Amino acid sequence: MSAQLYVVATPIGHLDDITYRAIEVLKSVKLIAAEDTRTSAKLLKHFSINTPLTACHDHNESDKVNHLVERILAGENMALISDAGTPLISDPGFKFVRAAQAKGVQVIPVPGACAAIAALSAVGLPSDRFSFEGFLPSKQSQRLLHLNRLKDETQTLIIYEAPHRILECVKDMADVFGADRPVGFAREITKTFETIKKMTLGELVEFISNDSNQQKGEIVLVIGGASVEKDMEQEKLDQLLTRLLQDLSVKAASQLAADLTGIKKKIAYQRALELSDKA
Known part of the structure; x- marks a missing residue:
């Protein structure tokens, strides 16, 4: 009988957000596949976890997964982690999980922190229906096309954005969705300079423009869905x-x-x- 692959969520900022189960799993497995071994080594050291690490990221995942799966089939329990949060959520790991499942390996989630869900829970926008869109295209022309495809969606939208693009991204959203569309702005969640605010896209453009500190760190945008036409209740x-x-x-x-x-x-x-x- 083959061993298991554990998909383990790690903290997104505050180290106390790791679960007891995650620590025990990471200590018990034979190998941990990590997005960046240097980043993950600091986490493991903090919790006195001595399990060996191997890199598994966007640039080597396709070439490496078959070897890792063979090791699991040979009886080695393995864990998959990303730099922060839940693996596969805008992070590497999908190819590894898919290859493991194709060989009949049991994939076991070890839940924990996720920036998208944390932001959604705190900004006060509808959470019964939502769509996670990950990162928008970096080129403005492609980003505008994508936003136009989303502008009539009625569910809440969750988007990650890089700090150096956040201002131009929010300006594009205000142009496409309308400056009065509600938005939650969650920056550096669980970290020292955590910022969580709800306002309109127009107000957010002004807020970010007037404070360069808001253009730093990890950012999640939670955008309210499009309203049903006003003339039809x-x-x-x-x-x-x-x-x-x-x-x-x-x-x-x-x-x-x-x-x-x-x-x-x-x-x-x-x-x-x-x-x-x-x-």
Whole structure:
């Protein structure tokens, strides 16, 4: 019987946020695959974890995973960690996990810190439905295209952004989503200079522009979803779609609702899907 691969979350800033289980797993496995062995070595030293490290990052993951999986199949329990937070969330590890699963290895999550979820929990925006978009494209032309594809999404959006791009990114969001769209700004979560605020995108542009310190560190943006068209109240739309769904498919009902009300078809279709799931 093969050993297991543990996907272990590590702190995103405050070392006390590591779990007892994570420490025990990292001590017990034969090898730890880490995004950056230098960064992870500091964490292991702090908790007196002497397990050997091996690098597994974007540049070598494809070449290395088969060897690592073979070692697991030979009976060596292994752990996967990233520099901070939960592996695979805008971090390497997906290819390793996929290769392990393909060989029948049991992959076991060891949950813990995640910047995206921590930010969502603290900024006061709807959390019942959300979409994690990771990092936006670095080139403005591609970023604007991506933002335009997202502007009509009604769920909360979670985005990571690099400090040297944060100002131009928020300006682009304000242009595409509208300056009055609500946004949560979470910077350096759990660290000494943690900043968590909720405002509009227009206000955030001004806030970041006037304080260069806000253009430093790890940043998570949590953007409120697009509102349903103002001339069509949600309740009335739901009533119309509920009646139409009694006789029509989701696609046909949403198309007819869009034709009758002028609401965007994409919004009508998404709501029709939600209502049909509840039926």
